Amino acid sequence: MRGKDLRVPIEEIERQREIMRLVRETDDRPQTYHIVTYGCQMNVQDSQKIAGMLEEMGLSYTDERESADFVIFNTCCVRDNAERRALGNVTWLNEIKKKNPKLLIGVCGCMIQQPQMADRILRQYPFIDLAFGTQNLYRFPELLRQLLSSRSRVVSVAQGDEFDSVPEGLPIRRVRHEQAFMTIMYGCNNFCTYCVVPLVRGRERSRKADMILSEAQELKNDGVREVMLLGQNVNSYGKDLNGEMSFPSLLRALDDTGIERIRFMTSHPKDLSQELIDVMAAGKHIMPHVHLPVQSGSDRILTAMNRHYTRAQYMGIIARLRTAMPEVGISTDIIVGFPGETDEDFEDTLSLVREARFDSAFTFVYSPRAGTKAAEMDCQIPPEISKARIEALIALQEEMTGRALESMIGKTVTVLVEGLSKRSENQVMGKCERGITVHFDGGESDMGSMIPVKITASRTNSLCGERI
Numbered sequence: 001m002r003g004k005d006l007r008v009p010i011e012e013i014e015r016q017r018e019i020m021r022l023v024r025e026t027d028d029r030p031q032t033y034h035i036v037t038y039g040c041q042m043n044v045q046d047s048q049k050i051a052g053m054l055e056e057m058g059l060s061y062t063d064e065r066e067s068a069d070f071v072i073f074n075t076c077c078v079r080d081n082a083e084r085r086a087l088g089n090v091t092w093l094n095e096i097k098k099k100n101p102k103l104l105i106g107v108c109g110c111m112i113q114q115p116q117m118a119d120r121i122l123r124q125y126p127f128i129d130l131a132f133g134t135q136n137l138y139r140f141p142e143l144l145r146q147l148l149s150s151r152s153r154v155v156s157v158a159q160g161d162e163f164d165s166v167p168e169g170l171p172i173r174r175v176r177h178e179q180a181f182m183t184i185m186y187g188c189n190n191f192c193t194y195c196v197v198p199l200v201r202g203r204e205r206s207r208k209a210d211m212i213l214s215e216a217q218e219l220k221n222d223g224v225r226e227v228m229l230l231g232q233n234v235n236s237y238g239k240d241l242n243g244e245m246s247f248p249s250l251l252r253a254l255d256d257t258g259i260e261r262i263r264f265m266t267s268h269p270k271d272l273s274q275e276l277i278d279v280m281a282a283g284k285h286i287m288p289h290v291h292l293p294v295q296s297g298s299d300r301i302l303t304a305m306n307r308h309y310t311r312a313q314y315m316g317i318i319a320r321l322r323t324a325m326p327e328v329g330i331s332t333d334i335i336v337g338f339p340g341e342t343d344e345d346f347e348d349t350l351s352l353v354r355e356a357r358f359d360s361a362f363t364f365v366y367s368p369r370a371g372t373k374a375a376e377m378d379c380q381i382p383p384e385i386s387k388a389r390i391e392a393l394i395a396l397q398e399e400m401t402g403r404a405l406e407s408m409i410g411k412t413v414t415v416l417v418e419g420l421s422k423r424s425e426n427q428v429m430g431k432c433e434r435g436i437t438v439h440f441d442g443g444e445s446d447m448g449s450m451i452p453v454k455i456t457a458s459r460t461n462s463l464c465g466e467r468i
């Protein structure tokens with residue numbers, strides 16, 4: 001795949017745009033839509049693209065799931081409970097469909113891209129009208145038109161070249177004016193033994209740097225102040241582009257566009273280079289926050305997970321990040337109950353959490369996924385042991401988060417205001433440079449502003465402050 005241009009041909013995107021125009025002119029098309037999104041930021045951005053296409057087809061968004069003409073579930077299959085929740089909700093919607101037979105139900109995303117899932121949908125969920133995977137999302141207008149004209153269900157899962165495609169130029173509906181997600185690459189080559197992502201999202205494909213830079217410029221011109229660069233493993237950006245541009249070089253080029261805040265996720269520790277740390281430290285607009293999943297503190301488990309780094313190497317990266325950027329915020333992902341995890345392995349994870357002093361951590365109980373190596377491993381951990389471990393881990397991380405937040409009291413940060421605080425109608429909230437949520441007095445007129453705030457107190461997962 002190295003060097004091959006995987007972009008979906010522009011003629012194909014134009015064909016889909018023409019179909020959007022035709023659907024818009026169709027009399028009996030649905031008028032309103034609602035999207036339910038599960039999973040990661042990549043899925044959130046895919047939902048924004050689906051919304052963009054639907055609006056170009058003349059549909060309007062409604063908050064009311066029960067009264068929408070078309071409801072789409074954008075699913076995740078990384079963990080078993082996300083999959084069960086999605087299917088449970090789809091089944092519940094079928095009850096609404098009995099009262100409103102015109103309701104259309106669509107299901108898309110990673111779950112559909114799994115082997116045999118399309119067959120299962122056809123067999124077990126006859127009320128689902130439209131199903132498509134992550135990789136052929138750009139063909140959504142065509143699939144919807146097919147559904148509207150045939151009035152019989154449409155199921156389409158990407159295969160062959162389509163599976164490894166890079167679509168450009170799709171419309172997008174951004175919910176927030178001041179912030180935008182920007183996917184810079186798709187897929188993953190790492191095959192961590194517990195993870196289904198390479199199976200459902202394909203191998204790594206980087207977007208061309210010129211497309212990313214011109215999109216960033218457009219976003220800036222539209223008034224976007226913060227972009228979040230997205231990829232399953234952003235640190236290996238560009239490796240499939242004949243070395244045209246590496247991730248540190250891309251970050252440097254984006255920093256020069258003058259976008260006020262640049263963030264990125266997710267980073268894989270094995271690919272996080274000193275060059276990247278130096279670019280972050282020198283950047284004017286690159287925020288000092290790294291999401292760096294460690295997954296386990298035990299070398300034995302890291303090897304079984306196929307993570308390609310040791311605990312010592314991981315801690316070495318943390319030390320280098322903090323040397324270059326003393327105020328850097330570091331967050332992580334941790335899995336407990338991986339097959340074969342002993343009490344000693346789990347103790348290693350707890351001790352790493354104490355040493356690493358993460359601002360926050362997403363903690364998960366291991367969930368076996370069909371098609372992955374870990375699902376076939378002996379020594380699956382009994383649920384009661386995993387439950388006790390996750391509770392102990394959460395309690396420890398809460399303590400560490402508390403300490404990290406307390407250390408911010410008295411400091412001055414700049415907050416990009418994202419919305420009204422849910423805690424009080426006279427307060428607003430937003431993120432500071434290192435990605436921590438800050439609440440302070442304010443109102444509607446502060447939306448999208450950058451406001452200097454002195455931190456006065458910490459709460460469980462956020463900070464409080466006073467504007468300066």
Ligand code: SF4
Nearest residue numbers: 188190191192195197
């Ligand atoms: S790096 Fe590992 S955990 Fe992350 S998406 Fe790739 S395979 Fe999954």
